[in-house]
Structures are given as structure tokens and as C-alpha cells.
Amino acid sequence: MRNKESIFKKGNRAALLASIVNTIIAIIKGVAYFFTGNVAMFAEMMHSFGDAANQLFVFIGSALSKKLPTNRFPDGFGRLVNLVLLGAVIIVGVMSYETIKEGIMHILHPTESTGLLINISVLGVGFLLEVYVLYKAMKEIVHETGGQANGLAVIAMSFKNFKASKPATKLVFMEDMVATLGGIIAIIGILISYFAGWHAAEGVASVIIGIMMFYVVGNVFMDNAKGALGEADDELEDKIAEYIFTNSEIKDIKTLFAIKEGENYHIEMKLEIDASLTVAQAIAIKERIEGKISEINGITDVIIEFLVDDGVRTWFNHAHKDVN
Known part of the structure; x- marks a missing residue:
């Protein structure tokens, strides 16, 4: 038991934090969607649930990859994190598909949702939490790449050193970047639907969020496929x-x-x-x-x-x- 605990202490902390925060966000968004039926909120709920599950797998994979070599696996478990991440993108891919499908259905058959105040409040809180997790991931990138920065300087250095960061941290950064932008897009879609009367705007927001999720899937898949095969740097x-x-x-x-x-x-x-x-x-x-x-x-x-x-x-x- 102690050995398992010590292994998981070596897991990617940014991924664990992101998984916990996204689970909380997903539950809050799920409750809001249940009461309002807002399709943009549905997209954000699916996004947050997908991110939470994904990041949990990332944490477990990053921890297990640090196991010492054994007689059966003399080369160690370093590439295990790449294999786990390849599996994790399947989850995001399924969530992306469902998000786009629901958005298209709403565009074709738009309906008016209710609970503007609830939707905006929940998405606003979710946005602030996503920004917090994103900033933590940025700090982790700076730390992993040997940089030193504080405050707003962390943002610039994280983008500069992004490619040199570890696969797990890179995934958390990309997912939370998309989640943060997705929250803004969902809010815009809801406001357009409510004030302009164009109810299909919520469906458009859902499709855009789903496409951004697919972008993450593609990038993470290619990056970790190279890692699993043993790419030269x-x-x-x-x-x-x-x-x-x-x-x-x-x-x-x-x-x-x-x-x-x-x-x-x-x-x-x-x-x-x-x-x-x-x-x-x-x-x-x-x-x-x-x-x-x-x-x-x-x-x-x-x-x-x-x-x-x-x-x-x-x-x-x-x-x-x-x-x-």
C-alpha cells in the first residue's frame, strides 16, 4: 500500500488539480443544464466531464510511468504516460462528437431556454475556476522547463516553453485553454439568444466548443503517438x-x-x-x-x-x- 501511495505522489499535480476542479465545475453545469435545458450549458457540461475524466487518467498514467524497471520490463515504464494519453483522447473525442451533434440539432430545431441568470452565473464561476487551473498549469510548465517567472510573466513564459513541457502538463494546459475560451463562447451564445432572439446561437456555440475539443484531440494524439514510438528530439x-x-x-x-x-x-x-x-x-x-x-x-x-x-x-x- 505504501508503495502505491509513493508512486501516486509522483503523478502530475497539475493534472490532479485540474481533474478535481473540472469535476466540481461539471456537476455545477449539469445541475444548471437540468433546470434550464440550455444547449450551450450542455456543451460546457460535457466538456468539463470529459476534461475531468481525461485529466484523472493523465495523473494516473504520469504516476505509473515513474515506476522503476523490472525484470519483465527492463526498459522501464516511461512511455506508459503516452499510451494512457492516447487512450484518454478517445474520451474527449466522444465528448466532442456528442457536443457537436447536440449543437447541430439545436441549430436545426432551435428552442428557447430559460434561466439566464443561472446560466451566466454558473458559466462565470466555471470560467474563474478554469482560469485558476490554467494559471497553475502555466506555472507547472515554467517549473518543468527550468524557467523563473512570477505574476503575469508566467503567462508569456508558459507559451514560450509550451513545446518543451511534459506531455501530461501540455494536455492540461491545452484542455484548460480550450475550456476557458469555451466558457466565454457559451456566455456569448446565451446572451445573443436571450437579447437578440436568435436561439440557434446556443447551438452554434456548442458546435464551436466541440470543434475546439477536436483540435485538442488531434494535437494530443499526434504528440503522444510520437512519444509512444520513441521520437528523436x-x-x-x-x-x-x-x-x-x-x-x-x-x-x-x-x-x-x-x-x-x-x-x-x-x-x-x-x-x-x-x-x-x-x-x-x-x-x-x-x-x-x-x-x-x-x-x-x-x-x-x-x-x-x-x-x-x-x-x-x-x-x-x-x-x-x-x-x-
Whole structure:
């Protein structure tokens, strides 16, 4: 039992917080929809329930991915978070479909909903809670990527470092960004329906919210499919190569791979050195390089193999390769 508790303590905190908050928001929206029958509120309810379930899976997956390797799974469980997220997007996909379908039905057969004050109040409270969770996710991105910012500076830095954040945090950020915008769109749709008499506006709002949810599904699916397959990170490889060549003993890089495994990176490289170096010197160089690379955030292991320099330049950065 203690072991399970310690594992779940390592889960993504932003995802757990988002799941709890979205569950509360979804229940409140569900009660409001029950009394008012507002289709825009239905869309927001489905969105919040989908996000809550999704983010709970994300939390569990991020925690289990940190389990230590076993005899049966010697490579560890790093990519488990990618597989869980691939499953989680199915939930959002189903919710997206239902949201769009309900919106289209309301556009084709518009009906007047009631409870303007209830709807606006609930969506307003939901919007404020979503903003709170979104800001927490932004702070988590800044923390994960080694940045330092406070106040409004967190917003700018989170967008700047978004791509470098962990898959779980990235998903929470995207979902809550869409949820925050969705709340605004739902409020606009309700106000247009009430004051302009165009009741189909609520259905239009529902369709827009559903399409935004599908956008999240597509992005998360592609990102985690790459992670599950073990995508190489060109930018990180170039960054490591730049450091490697600051070591005068290294003549060339034969191969260098920075493979993303879940939330972390596995580094493998073959480096060419002068044949005149002694074994003791080679070991010292290896330990120095491993230590420096291991300091980079997210890198869990580094494997280095030395080869004798063949006098032929092999390594060029990826920008140079693209040009040629």
C-alpha cells in the first residue's frame, strides 16, 4: 500500500488539480443544464466531464510511468504516460462528437431556454475556476522547463516553453485553454439568444466548443503517438552536440540520439576520439560528459561509446542537414 501511495505522489499535480476542479465545475453545469435545458450549458457540461475524466487518467498514467524497471520490463515504464494519453483522447473525442451533434440539432430545431441568470452565473464561476487551473498549469510548465517567472510573466513564459513541457502538463494546459475560451463562447451564445432572439446561437456555440475539443484531440494524439514510438528530439540532439564539441578530445560524433520516452529522454551516442588516449583518460572524459549531459532537465540516462577517429567528418547539425 505504501508503495502505491509513493508512486501516486509522483503523478502530475497539475493534472490532479485540474481533474478535481473540472469535476466540481461539471456537476455545477449539469445541475444548471437540468433546470434550464440550455444547449450551450450542455456543451460546457460535457466538456468539463470529459476534461475531468481525461485529466484523472493523465495523473494516473504520469504516476505509473515513474515506476522503476523490472525484470519483465527492463526498459522501464516511461512511455506508459503516452499510451494512457492516447487512450484518454478517445474520451474527449466522444465528448466532442456528442457536443457537436447536440449543437447541430439545436441549430436545426432551435428552442428557447430559460434561466439566464443561472446560466451566466454558473458559466462565470466555471470560467474563474478554469482560469485558476490554467494559471497553475502555466506555472507547472515554467517549473518543468527550468524557467523563473512570477505574476503575469508566467503567462508569456508558459507559451514560450509550451513545446518543451511534459506531455501530461501540455494536455492540461491545452484542455484548460480550450475550456476557458469555451466558457466565454457559451456566455456569448446565451446572451445573443436571450437579447437578440436568435436561439440557434446556443447551438452554434456548442458546435464551436466541440470543434475546439477536436483540435485538442488531434494535437494530443499526434504528440503522444510520437512519444509512444520513441521520437528523436532534433533540438536536444543539436544542443548536446554543441556541448560535445567543446571537449577538445572529441574529434567527431558518429551517432547521437535523444529519444523521448514518456516525460523523459534517453541519450545514446558514439563519439570518435584520438587513438593515443589511454583507457584512464577515456573513462575520465566519459564520466565528465555523462555528468554534464545528465544535468539537462528531463534526461534520465546517458550511454556513451567511444570509437577511434577515422578522419572523416560525420556529424552536422540538423539545420545544416536540412539545407543539404
